[in-house]
Amino acid sequence: MDVFFESSQNSRIDGASQTARDARSTARDAEREVAALQRRVDFLTIASQALWEIVRERMGLSDQQILERIKEIDLRDGKADGKISKSIQPCPQCHRNNQSGQSRCVYCGTELPIGRVFDRS
Numbered sequence: 728m729d730v731f732f733e734s735s736q737n738s739r740i741d742g743a744s745q746t747a748r749d750a751r752s753t754a755r756d757a758e759r760e761v762a763a764l765q766r767r768v769d770f771l772t773i774a775s776q777a778l779w780e781i782v783r784e785r786m787g788l789s790d791q792q793i794l795e796r797i798k799e800i801d802l803r804d805g806k807a808d809g810k811i812s813k814s815i816q817p818c819p820q821c822h823r824n825n826q827s828g829q830s831r832c833v834y835c836g837t838e839l840p841i842g843r844v845f846d847r848s
Contacts, residue, residue: 821835
């Protein structure tokens with residue numbers, strides 16, 4: 728009976744050890760993915776800052792004007808949440824679908840109403 732119990736316990740320990748190894752491997756993969764995403768965010772932050780400064784200098788725009796445009800773009804999907812949702816918006820003129828991040832229809836150029844979107848998800 729003791730041999731059976733010991734064998735059962737060893738099997739459980741082996742299973743738990745494998746589960747722990749798998750979890751460590753998954754955590755390392757997630758850490759690498761997070762680091763890669765952080766590098767992308769850092770690059771996009773630098774690129775955005777460079778574009779911001781070029782536009783400000785060459786177009787003579789103020790920081791306030793740029794911030795107002797950012798707010799306007801954020802509201803195009805009907806929510807001030809710092810992101811553009813994956814939704815569609817039909818054009819009132821040609822009735823073709825546009826992504827909610829657009830201010831004008833990509834097909835006919837008609838100005839799109841802000842905040843009237845249909846969720847695609």
